[in-house]
Structures are given as C-alpha cells and as structure tokens.
Amino acid sequence: MILEKNYDHKIVESDKYDKWVKSKVFEQHDVAKTPFTIVIPPPNVTGKLHIGHAWDTTIQDMIIRYKHLKGFDTLWVPGSDHAGIATQAKVEAKLREEGISRYDLGREKFLDVCWKWKHDYHDFIFSQWAMLGLALDYSKERFTLDEGLSNAVKKVFVDLYNKGLIYQGQRIINWDPVFKTALSNVEVIYEETESKMYYFKYYLEDKSDYLTVATTRPETMFGDVCVVVNPNDSRFTKYIGKKVYNPANNDLLPIIADEYVDIEFGTGAMKCTPAHDPNDYILGKKYNLDCINVMNPDGSMNEVCGKYQGQDRFECRENLVKQIESDGLLVKIEKHINQVGYSERSHAIVEPYLSKQWFVKMAPLAKQALDNQQSDNKVNFIPERFEKIFTNWMSGVEDWCISRQLWWGHRIPAWYNNTTNEVYVGEQPPKDIENYHQDEDVLDTWFSSALWPFSTLGFPDTTNPLYQRYFPTDILVTGYDIIFFWVSRMIFQSLEFTKQIPFKNCLIHGLIRDPFGKKMSKSVGNAVDPKDIIDRYGCDSLRFFLTTNSAPGLDLRYSEEKISSSRNFINKIWNASRFVMMNLGEDYKFSEIDYDNASIFDKDILKKLNKTIEQLNISMDKYDFVIAGSTLYNFIYDDFCSIYIEMAKICLNSSDEEKKKATMNTLYYVLDSILVMIHPFIPFVTEEIYQNLHNSKEACIFSDASWPKIIDKYNDFNEETSDYINEIIKTIRIMKSEQNIAPNKQIKLVIESSDNKLVSSLKDNVQYISRFAFADEVDFVNKLDNKENGFSFVLSKISLFVPSKDLINVEEEIIKVNKEIEKFRSEIDRGEKMLSNPSFTSKAPKEKIALEEEKLANNKLSLEKSLQKLEDLKKM
C-alpha cells in the first residue's frame, strides 16, 4: 500500500487507540514470559491532565511498549485517586455556587455528589489517556476508594494500630482554617514572606520595670502562659520567678528560665503559647503548663479572647495591636522576613493548632526503609542522586498526621463507646454497634496512595494470582516533587506489609516549565493544555518532544519549536517510508536478504543498523531516552534517509534482478526495524506505516512485532569503498558550492590512486559517483602528471582532479592549500608528540594508540599529497 503524500496526524491518530482497546492487545498476558509491571501514578479525579501527566505517562508507555517488544509479559495498571481535600474542595465550591453547603446536604448525600463527580472526571481522564495512546490494561483498573482498596486501607490501619504504630494524640498540627482540617507536614508549603515583628512591654507585677517581648503573631497572646528567658542571660536573671502582665489581657504570666531560648534572637525574652506553637508546646509539656486554645477551627478567635471573639485571626491581630499601642505598651514594629507556611491546597496561612488527631509513628518504619536501602534489596533510584533526597528526608521524618476533618475519603475504622468513650479499632464495626459511634474523620489521601502498588494487585489477599505474579512492580515513574508525599510512603508501607520493596526501580523526572523557565501553573495562566498541542501537532510529536529533550532528572522547558521539529522528523520518516513502499510495489513480499548480491550500501546500512540496535539496547535498558532518541534520530535521518535511500536508488534502477531484490529486501528490513525501534516513542504513526508496509489494516506492532536483533554476519562488512564514495561526493559538492557551480552541473572527474584494490572496487561502484557528484565522465589513473587547469583534492589514499577551463583563482587556491598543509602539519605534530611520549604509549589503551598511529599515517599521506598539489598550483 502506498502512503498519502502528506503526513496528517489527525488521520493517523484517529482510529488507532479504539482498535487497540477493543482488541484488548494491552490486556493479553503470556505466562510463559517474564512479567514486567508498572502501576500508573493515579491522577486525581479533580480535573484534566496537564502536560506534566503527559510526560510522566509517556515515559511509562515507552517502557511498557519497549519491554513488550523485548518479549516481556507487560502489565500496566491504570487507576485514579480520590484526592480527598482536592476533590472535596472542588465539589464544595460547585455546591456553593448553588448556595448549598455540605452541611445542608449531610454526609451521605454529599458523598453521592462526590461519587458522581468522580464518574464524570473518570471518563474525562480516560479520554486523555486515549489521546496519549497509553498501553494500559483497563481490565485491571482501580480506584483508591473502591472496595478492594478500602479493605487494604482498613487492614493496614488496624494492623499498624495493633502494633502500636498508629496512635491518637493531642498534638500541635498544621491546621488549614479554610478547609478546616489537619494537614501533614508535607502538605505545608513554606514561602518567604514579609511580615511584621511586634515588640511589646510586659510590665512586672509591681510595675517597677518591664520586659520587651517580640512576636509575629500577637493574636496568639491570649494563649500565653508564661515568658521564657535563657538562664544564662545575665540581663534577665533578676526577673526569673517574677510575674509580668500580658499586654493583651492583663493576665499575670510567670517568668521562667529555659535554655531553649536563643539569647541572640529578638529581645531574648520569649512569650510561650503552648496551644499555638510546636516548640512552645514542648516547653509546655516540660513545665506542665496550660494549653489555651484561642481559635475556632475556621481561624476566628474564640471565647477566651474577650471582645475579639468572632474576629478573624488577622483582623484580631490588627485591632489588638492598636489597643496595645493606645495602652502605651507598644515599643516598635519592625519588618520581618520569615518563612510562612501555606496550605498546599487552599493556600491559606496554616495555623499551628492543638488538636486530637491520628498519627503514624514513623521512627520504626523509617528505620526499616533506611536499613533496606543499605541492602541488596534496595530501591534503585534513577538518577541515583534522588536516593539521597529520599534517605535524608526519611532519616529526619516526624510522625505522620493521617486524620483529616473531611468527608470524602476512607473513614477511620475507629469507633467510640457511647458511654465509656473507649476506642475500638477494627476492620469490621463492633458487634454491638448500637453502643458505638464511628470516628468522624477520614484518612489522608496519601495513606491509601501509599498502598497503591500492592493494593491494586490484590493485597491484602496475598494469594491473589495478580499479586503473586506481578508484585513487586518493576519500575515507578514520577516527578521529584512527589518523593516525600508518595514514593517514600509506598516504600515503608510496602516493606512493613509485604516484606518486599514496592518497585525495583524508581525513575524520577523533573517538572515542565514554560518557555521562560517558570513553573507552569493554572493560576499564573502559563499552563499548556496537552490537548491543544495534540490537535495542532499530533500526539506523536508531543511524545517525541517530551522524551528526547532533557537529561534524566532535570526539568524540561516547553518549546513549541521543538515540537514542530519533532513533527518534521516524523514527516521525514513518513516520506522515507513512502519512498520504500513506492519502490517495493504492491506485489512485494519480503524474503531473506541475499547478502552475496547486496550492494556495498546495503551492507553498510545493515552494519549501521546492528550498531544502532546495540546502542539502543543499552540506552533503553538504562531508561535513557534522550540518548536513545538521538541514536535513532541520527540513524534514521542521516544513515537511512540521507545516505542509504539515495544510494539505493541506483540498485532499484538496476537491470540486475538479484541486486535489485537484495536492495528491496534491505529497504524493507531496515524500515521494518526502524518502525519497531521507534514505536515506543511515536506509536501512532509507526502503526500506520507498519500496517501499510505489511499490507494489513489489522497489523499491530505491539502484538505482532518483536524487537530487532543484531545479526553477526552484518558486522563482517569492512570495506572502505562506501566511505570513499561518500567522501568523493561530498568533496565535489563542496567544490561546486564554493565555486558557484550549479550542483547539478555535470563535470568530468579523474580519480588518481595507486591502490589497485580500492580502484577496482570504486570502478565497480562508479555509478554512485556519477549520479550523486553529477560527474558524467569518471576516469581512473594510476598517476596523473598534469594537474594544471583544474581543481585537485586529496583524500588520503586517492586524489581527485576536476579539469576546468574556466580557471580557478590560483591565488585563492594556493591560500586554501596552504591552510590545509598547515592543518595537516599541526595534526602530525600533535600525533607525533603524543606517540613519542613514553607516558602515553605505556599508559594509554592499545586501541587508542593504534587509532592515533593510523591517524598519523593518514595525515602524513595527505600532507604529501597537498604539498604536491601546491607544487602543481605554483606551476600555473
């Protein structure tokens, strides 16, 4: 079949994915093969996939397709994440537009709305996976809130509780006053913020003197329980044990001493608010101080704040400072730059807040994960440096706050006795359920995500065949921004519950940035929608751009030019394929290449194909797609299109049927190999070409093809003739370009050489020279005496001479030749120096020495010839 003249991605990409899914090619599993598993990082069911998802999933798709073609039984598990806070926030926002709050609906009905939302978005996500061509096994699709995964969550929670690794406690946690829920440490983003430092006078009980105390959060003063100074601070020794008035409410606060206080910082005297600061809380515990909570869950001030009750914390701050100022107790206000914590989701300033929450005790789990990284069973991070990021974080990790005051999520499997308030924790509700009420909270979304690699494969049923065959998974692919949230938690949960690592490799990529290097984000409005790009350039172009334009682990800058050049490359493949098919004809059937009848260029491309396969195997196995991509690019563009296809035209026009057939088979064979090798990068267009090449609309690379193999025989080709021919053609082209001679103007060419073998071989292949150098007359001589009236060139073992009546500018030529001579001399000088250096000859590898010796010999030969050429020119 002949391809259309123009590559049209819309046509090519329109019908493929449906077919793949309907024929279930991604769902077929051959148990005779070695399994290879990936679980997709489940996207949130909150919105559309962005270009970062496209990058992440394309990498995985490439790996799956590559491994499949290599003969593995690949499984890629799809799924999505309920994304507790994120989804609930969106659903609540939508309800708010209708003037409804979640409390109006009640828990049950609110969850119904969430489920409906989930179904709508799931379809949307599916359509985007389709657009990207992902080889997912939909029969294994999972959702973090589905029954099986919920069972896994319960099982893990209860087990950890029974082992004492989950506990409930009053602690200072990060509170999001907008979503009114606790957050874990990693859900807080610290940003440098300009705020104010307020200095207040705290008068002694007898009003004889005062201390100046500084704070950035005056509103928390209603919760102050003492003032702390360092016992070694001579300025304050006399005050220790005395009492001062709190300027906010006139309460008397004791002055205590603790070495925690930094003498150098602020005034050296610190107010202590155990209910609103984690460090103060520790002090509070140490000295058995009261914890006075001054805020409501929404960030407004509570009843302990007197007239400020009901005011927002920031409104209160302002008003309180005014009051203190009018009381004459304000010393000064200074600008202060500090790191302020914001909620990752609501972007509200997080309030350190004392509350009762559920926690995972991290120390034993972290130790297990860290110890494991010291063993042979460690998770292999790619690039390696990310292992350090992981272990650094893990070794300092604090207990994980896992309860969230939300409705959308896994409800905590804990019940309280209605009368005794005693806690019951179990996978099933207590039998006398009427005497109990369940904990209102749900679990952190990441608690269920942490189980994803094994919960999707059947855990907690470890006899599940899926789990038995496909776990541990082979590789996890994700961005570095999610190492703490997800990667680390999967590792320690997996080690604890399956006694195995969740994935053998962890491939980390960067983030996508806009053309100016800024992070892409919806709020800034610089985000690029993958759908737009796919509409304009096609999925294949996007995929090729995404996978071949950044070094491992580094960020990728979005560049439309590069997407466009990817498309041009695909167009090149399209047209080369079109050429091949046009020349094979309708009735062509591939048969083994008759190597004895193959031309030097057939043999040359087959050898280069071997080399390409070899290099590609190495880079693909290392997941180094940039190198793999450029290896393919160079082979396809330069070796196959620019050289081989051009040269093949000679044999295709040959009257020697055997030769012609050998070339046709080579063209077919190399193109077929190319399609398979580059299929993981650009699955759609390769499928289209493959179907045409194989004359079957049913042909499918994923299920029918296998990765090309290196054929040793092809490596035996070791002739220099093809190189010389290429060099001759190039030399003549340069000459014509420099002399302003039209490229297609026919010339006469004399080839001079005393190497009879080479000459004879060049004579056999003279058609290539005639055609591509546009030399309608080519003579071979052993020695040419008269090189006047023409251009001569030196190519080590041979010289070229082009007679020309319109004489060249002799002076210019002499300058050129002198430059050449200069170059050869310096090269010879370099080579001789190197080779006469005993340190080099004794230490350098043999191959390197041989290479240098060969270079030197060639340079000497060329120098000799150039000198001769100079003599000839001087005679003119």
Add this chain to the structure above:
RNA sequence: GGAUGCUUAGCUCAGCUGGGAGAGCGCCACCCUUACAAGGUGGAUGUCGUGGGUUCGAGCCCCUCAGCAUCCACCA
C-alpha cells in the same frame, strides 16, 4: 543554616565509564535532483562560568569562588 542541580554556539539544550565538542531552532549561500519545500546541498558561530589541582590527556574527576534555580530545616 543544611543539601542538590545548573552555568557548553545567537536561543533552547544533549554530551553515556576522561581520549581533540554536538542537535534542534535561528542565520548566510545555492538548489523544485523522479520520498519529503514540514525539503535538499553547503557554510558561519564555542579560551565548555572563574581560579587552581589530579592525569600522558579534563566539558567530564577533585578543590575554590561567583551567578542562577530548587528542596529541606528553622528563632519567638
């Protein structure tokens, strides 16, 4: 305060275990050569951030400094 990454052609970036620097885009010249003008042929452009060290040999390894970026931890 701790850590990591980056600095290579006008721009955006590759450069795999050290063996005389590459791509895409852009730029210049010529060309509709029967797959491709989304093309072909040829060309110009780099003291590989600074300073030192190791080595026969450094863009690559070690140290110093500078600039940029990111992460972690933080003092009221």
